[in-house]
Amino acid sequence: MMIRVLLLLSSLIAMWVYIGWRILYTLPNGYAIIFAMLLLLVEVIEAIQSTIFYLIIFDPTDRQPPSLPDQLWTVDVLIATYNEPVEILKKTAAACKNLDYPSEFLHIWICDDGRREEVRLLAEELEIGYLTRPSNEHAKAGNLNHALTHIKGELLVTLDADMIPKPEFLKRTAGFFKFHRVAFVQTPQSFYNEDIFQFNLFQNRSIPNEQDLFMRVIQAGRDRFNAVIYAGSNAVFRRSAIDSIGGFATGTITEDFATGMLLQAKGYRTVFLNEVLAEGLATESLPDLLKQRIRWGRGTIQTVRKWNPLCIEGLSLMQRILYMTSFVYWYSGIGKMIFISAPLLFLIFGIPVLNTTLSGLLGFWLPHFILSGIVFRVCTNKVRDRFWSHVYDTAMAPAISWAILVETFTRKPIPFRVTPKGVTAGQTKFHKELVIPHLVFLAISVLGIIIGLFILLQGTDQQVKESVLINLFWSVYNLIGLVVSIMLGWERPRMRNTERFERSYKIVVETEGVEISGTTINISEDGCRILLNHPIPLSKSLKLIMYGQETHEFQGTIVHFDLHPEGFQAGIQFEPLNLRDYQRWIRELYGTQPEKTSFQLQRGSNSISVFLEYFKHFQFLYRPKNRKSQRIKTNIDCQVQLLPAVTLLAVEEAAAANFDSFNRDLRMTAMRPGEIHDVSLQGCQLRVGNVRTCKPGDGVAVALPHIYQILIGRVVYAQPSGKEFLIGVNWIDEITGRRVMEVLMSNNLRR
Missing domain, CATH: 2.40.10.220 (predicted glycosyltransferase like domains)
Structure with a gap:
């Protein structure tokens, strides 16, 4: 704890010393001060946000669930759905039936806003309740409020259609309601599939899910101030508390954010239990991720517009600050765009947004940069570091910034759209329409870097040289985030229908x-x-x-x-x-329970590994694995005779008529050396030298060492490889395949 405190204090001091230096000594003269003040404003806002973030992560809660009382509560489980696939719903509903809670106290309901017959039949098959309504007014909040008119449980659980609860979900959460002022218990939203950063960048589980910082770290910190955000799923409510605010909040597309705040304003206690008790599907494509975040951002602005945390009665000072911090966060994408643009103004147009020397920057900015990076990694328990925050922010900034500005100034209505889940794609797709801003910034950054290097090579005075070096470093840092964001835009196909x-x-x-x-x-x-x-x-x-x-x-x-x-x-x-x-x-x-390491950055998950893994594994075309028989890697020497396609039929007939004679005659012909890479029931892969031509449809005779039998097959592909040919062969029949497998195993020819 002492190290944690020292790190946080050191970083805070370095950050505000840097901000003071920026205000007092680095602003340029003339018209450039307009751009400089804009950048400074962004930095000051970021420093305030960081200070509050440090306060949150200083001492997060680590709650232990109370035991259940002798007299249990009746519980209604509400699975909200609109258009999610029935296969996804079935998993969630079946998992609800596995909940370790007495059945006489438990009622499960599918709340179907899609009014689908197949969903009603699913509920009937599983012997659980089914609720629907004639309209979709107020979207998910309206769906849940409609359910409230039909259920009578003392507690209620809200689950999204894809969130699969673990058997101990209620045993670990319900005990908190022994404390009468507890309104809801929120658990993290965790995901059993890879998000697009893990998947598209080939990082797998070497980096945590992008949402884990909020779901596991920030929520635990907010809990200390009774400011837990209701995340829309994986939560248990006291029914009387929900009734006291008139049901789930409507008039905003983020009813969860508003509902939690209204309960806290009523004086209720809210609890965050930092245990994975339900897992669902993370968004599986870049367009869906951006739509989801735009909806969250615009919904937060709608909520603040309707229930301003600074004005609403009942909230404490810290609750007001934390909810306003959540509101301001959605404008951070605009700040990111300014950070990317700032060095380019100097390199391309000669407009200085920062008036300093290299020694001044190293003395004031570098300590802040290093300490904040250490704090980010250490005090979040390796959930996030500076590089990955840079990637996440850069990837989402253009789309979210535009949407936030539209919501702020136009209040254009937003149709509610469910984030697609369980979507599979069979081919690589480049979302060029979503990365056009990144491509434009990349091109401008490359131009700026070239101009900067040209200025350095020309030779100039020391002050200009230092200014160029500062902005070159800044541009290269931004360029890395832009390149990774463009890489993210190449959507890998998800070949599997279900997760492994x-x-x-x-x-x-x-x-x-x-x-x-x-x-x-x-x-x-x-x-x-x-x-x-x-x-x-x-x-x-x-x-x-x-x-x-x-x-x-x-x-x-x-x-x-x-x-x-x-x-x-x-x-x-x-x-x-x-x-x-x-x-x-x-x-x-x-x-x-998932492994704890899946919520931490693994060793080597940095910018270098991202590029190495990406270019090592990236393919434009992906082929599903459809090998239907055993394949044994052999790498054994053999003798090969290539047979023209016109003679293959005659060879097959000769082999069928007199196999022993056929073997003897063929071995007397000129056979050339080769190597068998692998063998299966259907065929093999050969490497053969001194071949002038070989094409699909030709025949191949293969003689294995110390074995009398000759194996016959057809060429299915032939690829030149230097002075050799790599040849794929299908055996003429399954008997040949079985014969070669038996021979290999009995003679132990596998290397």
């Missing part, structure tokens, strides 16, 4: 009357990937017994085979489960 979770469970596969033991590599709602030590032939349909937190039985189908560093892996798709087994499987998949 890495779990190592013992598994037994029953195939053709034989039991084979292995382990799972990962599991999903509709399948798994298993690891076997040896490439044992499997039947297409098989039975699996999996030993996880519970024991599960599946009927499955092989969908692909592939290599694995530890042996052989197979992808299996499950046949549909009955309702009871489906609920148990949902509990297995989503009922466990």
